[in-house]
Amino acid sequence: MSDSHVSPLIAALGEAIGIPALRADAQGCCRLLFDGDRAVELRCAPAQGRWVLSCALRGQRLDTAGMQVLMQGNHMGAGFGGGWSGVDAQGLAVVHLPLPLPEASANAMLSAIELLLNHVERWERRLLEAVPAASGSRMAEWAQRI
Incomplete structure (x- = not known):
């Protein structure tokens, strides 16, 4: 997908979300900020035949x-x-x-962004609730309860 296709899609997305001046940067990346600190990156990957949407999870290092x-x-x-x-x-x-290039439209991009943010929130909760791997002492404590 050439820039001639990227720019109109990003512009249409901008119109749909109330940011008519939305554009990709020189590297073809568009970043949207949600809730003040949640950045979603939109990148066209023509060699892969898709857009790639990315968002980092908030929180500590894994x-x-x-x-x-x-x-x-x-x-x-x-x-x-x-x-x-x-x-x-x-x-x-x-x-x-990913969002396949043939499916890429402003509405499809909005849906993909919403899905991505839902996954990010779900995984933030899941990682906070993750049970640490059993260590020798924890295993001994568990075994003594049997």
Whole structure:
């Protein structure tokens, strides 16, 4: 998808959300800020035949247990509605959601953004509730309760 296709889609998205001057930057990335600190990145990946929407999860860096829970969610894309997760350069979890180029429209992009934000909120809660991996002492405490 060339810039001639990216710009009209981003402009149409901007019109739909009340930001008529919305544009992609020189690298073809458009960032939208929600709730004051939740950045959603929209990037066209023509070689992959899709747009990639990304959003970092709020919170602390992932420990081993959190990383395991996050990676289990990646299994077959089941935990992310067909998307996937990763870890950014700062060690924060990031959720990515693809939008196929043939389906790309302002309405489809809005729906994908909403779905991405829902996944991000759900995974923030899930990681906060993640049970740390059983250590030797915890296993001993558990075994003594039997």
